[in-house]
Amino acid sequence: MAYVSVANESENSKYLLHFVLIFVSNAARFADAWLKGSKRKDQNLNYVILGFVGMMVSVWTLAGCILAVEYKFHIEVFAMLYIPVLCAFIAFYSMIFNAYKDLYLMLPTENRPFFGNKRYVVVFGLFHLSVAYGSLFLTESWPLCCLLTFASFIFLVNAWSCFFTDSYILCEHRRYEWDMKDQPTDGIICHVVVRRNSGEMEKLPIDVQFDDKLNTSILVYRVLESRRGSRKED
Structure with a gap:
């Protein structure tokens, strides 16, 4: 048995x-x-x-x-x-x-x-x-x-x-810490609103987009040389 x-x-x-x-x-x-x-x-x-x-x-x-x-x-x-x-x-x-990624996301400090x-x-x-x-x-x-x-x-x-965040920030990569002082400050490129957590917001300020309609092609940002050489073309 x-x-x-x-x-x-x-x-x-x-x-x-x-x-x-x-x-x-x-x-x-x-x-x-x-x-x-x-x-x-x-x-x-x-x-x-x-x-x-x-x-x-x-x-x-x-x-x-x-x-x-x-x-x-x-x-x-x-x-x-x-x-x-x-x-x-x-x-x-x-x-x-x-x-x-060319742009990385970062939560607002309070979130x-x-x-x-x-x-x-x-x-x-x-x-x-x-x-x-x-x-x-x-x-x-x-x-x-x-x-x-x-x-x-x-x-x-x-x-x-x-x-549960109601927004986040898209930033470009910087090589050195002191480069964060260059414009745009801290590498901030765009503020993005998360629609599911933003209530009934309809209109957004300039340079702010909804996450479900985010269009990065209209954003102006820099790509590091090391990233530009290794990135594959779409």
Whole structure:
């Protein structure tokens, strides 16, 4: 009976592993096609939100894998999940990576999570702190779990602030810090209003655009020489 139980568990693990690999493979293909299909020269707010959420899910999945392996639950499956999860993390990170864009986005100072006292930052911080504290008693890998919990907190508050911001700023890249003093100051090219969070606003001031009708072709900005040489033509 013990042999049959072990055999069934092994068979179930194979099916689960097969399902996970198919899911990860299809998700990777979808993400690759999505990113390649985007020819925008500006950083997209929705991609940034998805990137932060994806990285948060990735670190929680990685923490779950650590606990599963430590408690010997489908070890062969969750041990093999480490690499796909890390690959997924890198893929989601590429969505917030702005070096390959001519214009990067920046939230207004008052909408940034660590500017002033934000209630959601305190709530999420207490939740993640309690999880990190609980990991001290659940696993011997608590230092890694605490690190992953801290990363999840950072990703979550950034995703939250990006999702609920009513506007953001598009800026051009500058090579050196002192170049930020050149006109336009701080490299600010355009203010963008997020329509879903802006209420019933109809008319916008000059040089301000809605995010769903953003037209970067009318914007005047500089491209760094290193970026100009490596950028692919659309």
